Amino acid sequence: MSFESDLLVWLPQLRRYARALTGDPAWADDLVQDTLERALNKWRWRANSNLRAWLLTLLRHRFIDQLRARHEVAVDEEGAPWQNMAAPDGKVDGLELEDVQRALYRLPVEQREVLLLVALEELSYQEAAAVLKVPVGTVMSRLSRARERMRQLLDEGGDRAAAPSRPPLTVVKKWP
Structure with a gap:
């Protein structure tokens, strides 16, 4: 299997996690796309490592970056x-x-x-x-x-x- 096909295996889990984090399907899809793009560009992946954990880490970091860029913490806001x-x-x-x-x-x-x-x-x-x-x-x-x-x-x-x-x-x- 290639690295790209290994990434596709984890796509449903990345999307589910992104939707749960953001609460917004469109934002979640953008977040997953950004994550996969970063994964393909970084390519620091080692064959014996945990690909799912690495991808979830990338997704989480993108989510935090996007929250900071938006200057919001709306996900915790009571209103x-x-x-x-x-x-x-x-x-x-x-x-x-x-x-x-x-x-x-x-x-x-x-x-x-x-x-x-x-x-x-x-x-x-x-x-x-x-x-x-x-x-x-x-x-x-x-x-x-x-x-x-x-x-x-x-x-x-x-x-x-x-x-x-x-x-x-x-x-x-x-x-x-």
């Missing part, structure tokens, strides 16, 4: 449009997804990045630490805080205060 968007009527799944999306974008960027890399992209703690260039302990700490904050935000749930509370889910072992 951002997705903070107050109403879910489509009659769509319970859509409502829950909107709640999760709103909660995700209310997390600090550092916590959101770790949560997306570990939970969505299924990177190990070591791989996430390499992408973010932080110690493994920092990844675990940020992930723990992100999960706890997500629980709090989802429990608050806006309109859920009027709805009856649901019992917590329990894990039940399946019998053979």
